Amino acid sequence: xxxxxxxxxxxxxxxxxxxxxxxxxxxxxxxxxxxxxxxxxxxxxxxxxxxxxxxxxxxxxxxxxxxxxxxxxxxxxxxxxxxxxxxxxxxxxxxxxxxxxxxxxxxxxxxxxxxxxxxxxxxxxxxxxxxxxxxxxxxxxxxxxxxxxxxxxxxxxxxxxxxxxxxxxxxxxxxxxxxxxxxxxxxxxxxxxxxxxxxxxxxxxxxxxxxxxxxxxxxxxxxxxxxxxxxxxxxxxxxxxxxxxxxxxxxxxxxxxxxxxxxxxxxxxxxxxxxxxxxxxxxxxxxxxxxxxxxxxxxxxxxxxxxxxxxxxxxxxxxxxxxxxxxxxxxxxxxxxxxxxxxxxxxxxxxxxxxxxxxxxxxxxxxxxxxxxxxxxxxxxx
Amino acid sequence: xxxxxxxxxxxxxxxxxxxxxxxxxxxxxxxxxxxxxxxxxxxxxxxxxxxxxxxxxxxxxxxxxxxxxxxxxxxxxxxxxxxxxxxxxxxxxxxxxxxxxxxxxxxxxxxxxxxxxxxxxxxxxxxxxxxxxxxxxxxxxxxxxxxxxxxxxxxxxxxxxxxxxxxxxxxxxxxxxxxxxxxxxxxxxxxxxxxxxxxxxxxxxxxxxxxxxxxxxxxxxxxxxxxxxxxxxxxxxxxxxxxxxxxxxxxxxxxxxxxxxxxxxxxxxxxxxxxxxxxxxxxxxxxxxxxxxxxxxxxxxxxxxxxxxxxxxxxxxxxxxxxxxxxxxxxxxxxxxxxxxxxxxxxxxxxxxxxxxxxxxxxxxxxxxxxxxxxxxxxxxx
Numbered sequence: 001x002x003x004x005x006x007x008x009x010x011x012x013x014x015x016x017x018x019x020x021x022x023x024x025x026x027x028x029x030x031x032x033x034x035x036x037x038x039x040x041x042x043x044x045x046x047x048x049x050x051x052x053x054x055x056x057x058x059x060x061x062x063x064x065x066x067x068x069x070x071x072x073x074x075x076x077x078x079x080x081x082x083x084x085x086x087x088x089x090x091x092x093x094x095x096x097x098x099x100x101x102x103x104x105x106x107x108x109x110x111x112x113x114x115x116x117x118x119x120x121x122x123x124x125x126x127x128x129x130x131x132x133x134x135x136x137x138x139x140x141x142x143x144x145x146x147x148x149x150x151x152x153x154x155x156x157x158x159x160x161x162x163x164x165x166x167x168x169x170x171x172x173x174x175x176x177x178x179x180x181x182x183x184x185x186x187x188x189x190x191x192x193x194x195x196x197x198x199x200x201x202x203x204x205x206x207x208x209x210x211x212x213x214x215x216x217x218x219x220x221x222x223x224x225x226x227x228x229x230x231x232x233x234x235x236x237x238x239x240x241x242x243x244x245x246x247x248x249x250x251x252x253x254x255x256x257x258x259x260x261x262x263x264x265x266x267x268x269x270x271x272x273x274x275x276x277x278x279x280x281x282x283x284x285x286x287x288x289x290x291x292x293x294x295x296x297x298x299x300x301x302x303x304x305x306x307x308x309x310x311x312x313x314x315x316x317x318x319x320x321x322x323x324x325x326x327x328x329x330x331x332x333x334x335x336x337x338x339x340x341x342x343x344x345x346x347x348x349x350x351x352x353x354x355x356x357x358x359x360x361x362x363x364x365x366x367x368x369x370x371x372x373x374x375x376x377x378x379x380x381x382x
Numbered sequence: 383x384x385x386x387x388x389x390x391x392x393x394x395x396x397x398x399x400x401x402x403x404x405x406x407x408x409x410x411x412x413x414x415x416x417x418x419x420x421x422x423x424x425x426x427x428x429x430x431x432x433x434x435x436x437x438x439x440x441x442x443x444x445x446x447x448x449x450x451x452x453x454x455x456x457x458x459x460x461x462x463x464x465x466x467x468x469x470x471x472x473x474x475x476x477x478x479x480x481x482x483x484x485x486x487x488x489x490x491x492x493x494x495x496x497x498x499x500x501x502x503x504x505x506x507x508x509x510x511x512x513x514x515x516x517x518x519x520x521x522x523x524x525x526x527x528x529x530x531x532x533x534x535x536x537x538x539x540x541x542x543x544x545x546x547x548x549x550x551x552x553x554x555x556x557x558x559x560x561x562x563x564x565x566x567x568x569x570x571x572x573x574x575x576x577x578x579x580x581x582x583x584x585x586x587x588x589x590x591x592x593x594x595x596x597x598x599x600x601x602x603x604x605x606x607x608x609x610x611x612x613x614x615x616x617x618x619x620x621x622x623x624x625x626x627x628x629x630x631x632x633x634x635x636x637x638x639x640x641x642x643x644x645x646x647x648x649x650x651x652x653x654x655x656x657x658x659x660x661x662x663x664x665x666x667x668x669x670x671x672x673x674x675x676x677x678x679x680x681x682x683x684x685x686x687x688x689x690x691x692x693x694x695x696x697x698x699x700x701x702x703x704x705x706x707x708x709x710x711x712x713x714x715x716x717x718x719x720x721x722x723x724x725x726x727x728x729x730x731x732x733x734x735x736x737x738x739x740x741x742x743x744x745x746x747x748x749x750x751x752x753x754x755x756x757x758x759x760x761x762x763x764x
Contacts, residue, residue, distance in 0.1 A: 065704030065714045095700040097715040130697025131716060229683040232705040301611040301683070301751070302759055309760030315512025318477040322447030323614035332447045333479040334513060369683070371756050377684055378691030378752075 003172040004257065006264045007348050008278060008365075011174075011257040018173035021156040024180040024203040026051045026243045028150040031161030034142035036090035036128070036135060044142035045161030047184075047201055048084035048115055048150060051243040056082035057211035058123060059219055061236035067094035068104040069124040070237060076105065078120045080211070085123040085201060085239050086111035086143055089162050089186070093126040093134050094234040103134045110140045114147035125199050125237045127186060128164050159184040162199050165376060170265045172258060178248040179206040183258050187266040198223065198266055200238040200259070206250035208242035214255060215240045222259035225364045227298050228270035229373070267365050268347075272372030277307050280352045281321070282361040289325070290362035293355065296324035303351075304369035312343035321353050330355060385554040386639065388646045389730050390660060390747075393556075393639040400555035403538040406562040406585040408433045408625045410532040413543030416524035418472035418510070418517060426524035427543030429566075429583055430466035430497055430532060433625040438464035439593035440505060441601055443618035449476035450486040451506040452619060458487065460502045462593070467505040467583060467621050468493035468525055471544050471568070475508040475516050476616040485516045492522045496529035507581050507619045509568060510546050541566040544581050547758060552647045554640060560630040561588040565640050569648040580605065580648055582620040582641070588632035590624035597622045600637045604645035607746045609680050610652035611755070649747050650729075654754030659689050662734045663703070664743040671707070672744035675737065678706035685733075686751035694725035703735050712737060 031042040159169035187198030284290035300320040341349035413424040541551035569580030666672035682702040723731035
């Protein structure tokens with residue numbers, strides 16, 4: 001099956017899909033098992049670039065209580081020149097106080113030592129349970145082991161090492177116009193945009209003179225527009241590394257298509273999710289209003305359970321829109337709502353509302369709220 | 383069992399509970415079956431006051447798309463002198479456009495005719511499914527029937543006639559200092575404060591010279607602080623009617639205690655709910671900030687499923703608080719969170735967070751998110 005499988009993604013013409021285990025030229029990765037995850041699955045990963053001229057960009061959660069790895073990245077990294085990122089899953093190293101900061105810094109330093117780099121060139125990312133200290137002996141040993149196992153064909157191992165409640169690895173390798181781009185992501189719950197809520201790593205040999213601008217734009221229209229449960233994580237991080245070694249520019253629309261498909265993979269893999277909906281609000285009085293309404297509908301537990309139940313109950317869409325517009329007065333009837341696909345047996349559906357207040361529009365994607373979301377989050381500590 | 387059964391309600395000393403079927407002196411009510419509810423349960427109700435000097439007050443949803451009955455109340459009622467209110471359940475008459483306005487006006491007029499009152503003295507309230515027109519022939523016949531069955535001992539019938547997904551009627555009759563106060567409420571889902579989301583009717587023979595002020599104050603600290611699913615209804619309405627016939631003032635704390643217990647009954651009866659939590663945020667930089675944080679925690683699907691699962695996962699409380707404080711930077715660790723009761727086997731529990739940013743505090747109450755919430759809202763059109 002093609003990586004680009006959503007109805008909402010139009011990859012550029014001529015794109016070629018590659019083995020996702022292979023990283024873009026100049027990059028190596030690894031993923032190892034340290035026992036942080038009780039399941040014994042891989043839980044510590046490294047991705048590194050051999051090219052000292054690599055350019056990079058990173059985006060982080062807007063949560064006011066960011067996890068120590070996010071703070072280390074912001075405060076002690078040269079985010080425009082990152083050579084490597086060390087990551088772990090199974091424990092988010094979040095809400096861990098000063099000890100957590102030390103632990104994240106120790107991860108950064110150990111990875112830098114093992115790779116022969118300055119610590120400022122090494123990013124740190126963690127994901128998993130909040131509020132517990134990392135088992136540092138295991139983590140540090142895992143980093144050293146990973147550094148000995150790095151390979152250009154280890155993208156799959158790395159993708160596995162960042163998974164939490166994901167049902168499978170999220171990754172791709174594509175080639176277009178002489179440029180290779182590879183990416184690995186994870187995410188399933190605690191998922192609502194600031195820009196996004198997840199970990200994502202992108203490698204390319206394209207020339208990207210303005211990586212921050214390109215990354216921010218592509219993330220805004222992809223990870224920035226998804227929600228599973230309206231919850232913004234403490235650990236969201238996206239990294240883009242570009243060597244420029246191909247001597248070719250990043251083709252128009254390539255990064256955008258890859259990030260959008262990955263974002264939709266995250267929503268579709270939302271905890272317990274069975275369906276994904278694109279929710280669009282149009283004829284709003286401002287862009288902010290359109291987005292506020294679209295998000296209120298997408299995050300409504302009543303709308304989300306209706307999507308799960310194939311219940312063509314468009315009244316809940318009107319109710320959620322009215323809630324988002326408190327202080328205004330609007331007339332909303334059946335003619336304002338497009339909910340035809342709610343009752344249809346499709347995995348990807350579209351919902352719309354016309355507000356009749358102006359000419360602005362916005363859309364977001366959400367998953368449904370199911371028994372399995374409750375089960376996953378009531379029965380397990382995640 | 384006493385009506386006042388929550389750990390969070392302190393009724394005034396000396397309060398006496400009466401048969402909840404009996405209305406306050408001077409009031410009569412009825413509830414009849416018209417078939418609007420497929421279950422055949424009562425679905426049209428009337429409550430009326432025999433005293434032309436009655437004073438009244440009403441509060442309505444802040445939803446920007448209020449239902450026609452709310453609009454009729456606002457636009458065509460003398461809300462300070464309401465003699466009667468006509469109500470129906472099973473159909474909210476919401477998102478029904480100009481036809482819905484006509485239908486709500488017809489309900490008002492038919493009730494006024496049957497009671498020999500001016501339509502401006504009759505309020506209208508509806509609750510139930512959104513987006514369908516009322517079966518007006520049945521409704522109007524039901525109003526006429528109800529008008530012939532009015533009695534001072536029919537509070538129980540009226541309370542039944544306003545139920546939707548409620549597990550039982552919510553009502554009380556209390557007496558204190560020579561004053562009688564009776565109340566009936568409904569509510570279970572689509573429940574998040576503007577002030578509240580439900581229907582509530584209060585009758586008393588106390589002297590209440592400032593019914594709007596008293597009602598607003600009592601509602602703000604009760605229905606204004608509860609959430610089941612973060613969804614603001616299109617139909618929320620609270621009515622207070624006071625005759626003053628007792629010649630005594632409304633005792634301090636009486637209305638407040640009754641509305642708080644009714645509000646907590648609504649949360650405890652939240653769709654699928656098994657537990658109620660009081661969520662308090664303290665040491666906030668402003669009252670608005672405290673309330674924003676408390677609501678973000680209370681409405682978090684992750685926190686709500688954790689309450690259901692008795693999962694002492696305090697990290698989700700930190701995450702939700704951090705999300706509510708986007709744009710700030712805060713340090714939140716285990717010492718900031720009081721989540722001890724999460725894992726305990728209590729039906730009413732308290733959660734707290736200290737933000738360390740100032741001296742403001744706020745609290746809200748929420749229910750948990752359970753399999754049965756998903757079942758109720760995915761399998762049935764409500």
